Structure formats: C-alpha cells, structure tokens
Amino acid sequence: MRVLVCHPEFWFGGAESVVFDAIQAFNGRNYSVYLVTGHCDSYWLDKLKNSVTEMLYGSVTMCGDWFHGMHFLAFRAWLKWGRIFDIVMLDGCPGAAPLLKLLFGKKIFYYCHFPYQLMLPNRRLIEKQLLDCFEKLVHNVNRCFPWISNRICSVHYPAIPIVTTQCSDAAKLEYCKTLPTNYFLSLNRYWPEKRVDIAIEAFMNAEGMLKKKISNDVWKSIYLIIAGSVEERIDASVNCRDELMKLTKLKNIEDKVIFLQNVSSEEKVQLLSRCTGVVYTPPMEHFGITPLEGTTGCGTNETVENGKTGILVDFGAENFSDAMAKIPCLDLKQF
Known part of the structure; x- marks a missing residue:
C-alpha cells in the first residue's frame, strides 16, 4: 500500500503531531509513505526523513494568494512520482482536493483539524463543493457539514498513541x-x-x-x-x-x-x-x-x-x- 500524505506546513502544533503519529501507524502496517509539505522545521526534518519513503518540502508562495501552496505541491508530487498511490491523505487544505483527485485518481482521506469553517461562514458554498471530493473524513464533520450527512462517510477520531506519551x-x-x-x-x-x-x-x-x-x-x-x-x-x-x-x-x-x-x-x-x-x-x-x-x-x-x-x-x-x-x-x- 502506497500512501501520499499532504500536509500544509510542519511546525510545532497538535496537527503536526497527529499527522506524524498517523505516518508512524502507516509504517506499523508496512505501508510506503510519501510526504509533501510546504514547510518543515528542523525539529521534524530528521524524524520525517526516517519515517517516510520519500518527501518533498520547501517554502511555497503563490502570487496574489489566489491558490493555496498545496496546489503547487500536488503538481510536484505528480511530476515526481506519478500515479503510484493507493490513497491520498490530505490535511487542512480542502481546496486542493479536486486537483489531487484529478492528478492521482484515488480516494482522499481528509483530516479536518482547523476551525476556519466556523470562522468564515461565507466560504460554505465553496467548501460544500470541495467536500464532495472526499471519500473519508476525519473529525466531527457531521455537525459542521450537515449537507453531507446522507453520504456514506465514516468519521474517525485520532488517538493518543504510545509514541506520543x-x-x-x-x-x-x-x-x-x-x-x-x-x-x-x-x-x-x-x-x-x-x-x-x-x-x-x-x-x-x-x-x-x-x-x-x-x-x-x-x-x-x-x-x-x-x-x-x-x-x-x-x-x-x-x-x-x-x-x-x-x-x-x-x-x-x-x-x-x-x-x-x-x-x-x-x-x-x-x-x-x-x-x-x-x-x-x-x-x-x-x-x-x-x-x-x-x-x-x-x-x-x-x-x-x-x-x-x-x-x-x-x-x-x-x-x-x-x-x-x-x-x-x-x-x-x-x-
């Protein structure tokens, strides 16, 4: 099983710890993990290099901020690795879901950690369209996105594994x-x-x-x-x-x-x-x-x-x- 993990930035925070723990869990099942991220602090760099098969990282700036840096990273991953993945795990950037779906043609496992949906209610129409691209959702999304409640999506909550404690x-x-x-x-x-x-x-x-x-x-x-x-x-x-x-x-x-x-x-x-x-x-x-x-x-x-x-x-x-x-x-x- 080959897994592509897409995370916006690796710096100190709960989301990074959860994504890292997920990578460790994938390794425990002998999955091959590939990672793309727009930034990686030195704290995470050695840990990640020892935990993933390959990774792409680096500062990404999109002129005008019309597109999230994850769009650029998605293209880089596609050009470097092609369509070798069995599943894509996306974190924190639902806007990249349609492009990832187009480039890799695989199901997307979305980790929804950030509170922006409630902070920016005017984005609901856009997010509604983007969330149609997901097959699996992580979080209490049934409460925040009621219009997808009729879809067959399972909700998973992150655990606190031994590697963290x-x-x-x-x-x-x-x-x-x-x-x-x-x-x-x-x-x-x-x-x-x-x-x-x-x-x-x-x-x-x-x-x-x-x-x-x-x-x-x-x-x-x-x-x-x-x-x-x-x-x-x-x-x-x-x-x-x-x-x-x-x-x-x-x-x-x-x-x-x-x-x-x-x-x-x-x-x-x-x-x-x-x-x-x-x-x-x-x-x-x-x-x-x-x-x-x-x-x-x-x-x-x-x-x-x-x-x-x-x-x-x-x-x-x-x-x-x-x-x-x-x-x-x-x-x-x-x-």
Missing part, C-alpha cells in the same frame, strides 16, 4: 526540576484564534476566589504555564506571543505566568502529567488534540466528560475562573 525516566526527572509545584497549563499554538488571553484573564480573576479557599502560601505555589509553538516567520504568531506577554504585565501577574515556547514531545508529556489542570480556551475548534492528551491519563476518553475528567464551561473568562477555583481545592490535598 512515552518519556524516559532520566528526561522526566531532569525536566520536572524546572516546573512549579502546582500550575494550570494552557497548551496551544501562539495564535490569535486560540484565545489564550482568556486563560490569563481567568487566572487573574481566580486569585480572589482561591484566596478565600486556600492559604496565601498555597496561592504563592500556583502558576499559569502557557506553552505553545511560535513560528518566527509568521507575524501573527509572533505578535500573539508578544501581546500575551504584554497582557500579563498589564494585569500585574507577570511573576505568576510562565511562557514556554516550542516544547518537545517529552516536555509536553511532563507538563500534562504534573499540572493541576489544563485550561483549553479555543472557542470554535472543531476538535482539539489537547483535551485528548489531557484526559489520556484518566482513561481512553475521546472528549471531556463533564464533572469526571474535566469541567465544561461556556466561553468567557468568568466561567473559566469559576472552574479554575474549584480544582486546586480538590487537587492540593498535601496542603
């Missing part, structure tokens, strides 16, 4: 020394749509609530860690990080908020395993990887089970504050 004891001990005793964790890309500012606002608001329930010494031990990927070549990512840092200074809580950038998979595992709670703020995500990673320690949960593996609240800083104020009283029993 393993970490050596030596790495664990060393990294744990750098972490606070108690902390809330926000784990997202530094990107405006992730609304990490809500986590900062909520943490500040939670201070007053927590001080009524716990001692001042306990409050001093609680921090907010904001961990995520920053892509220096993308202004939106850099500006988001800078604005979040400015916000902590404006709210006078910069000594209680720790910013971490581009953490490794091993570091992410330790952050998740030791945190008091994960604060997940993206309001319009179709499906987030962070809740899966956060609940994997509680069992095989696809989503947060309210009151058992997490607390579900309506979007807003006050609601997050209320939830955050409940958790330490249950978790900080050593005090």
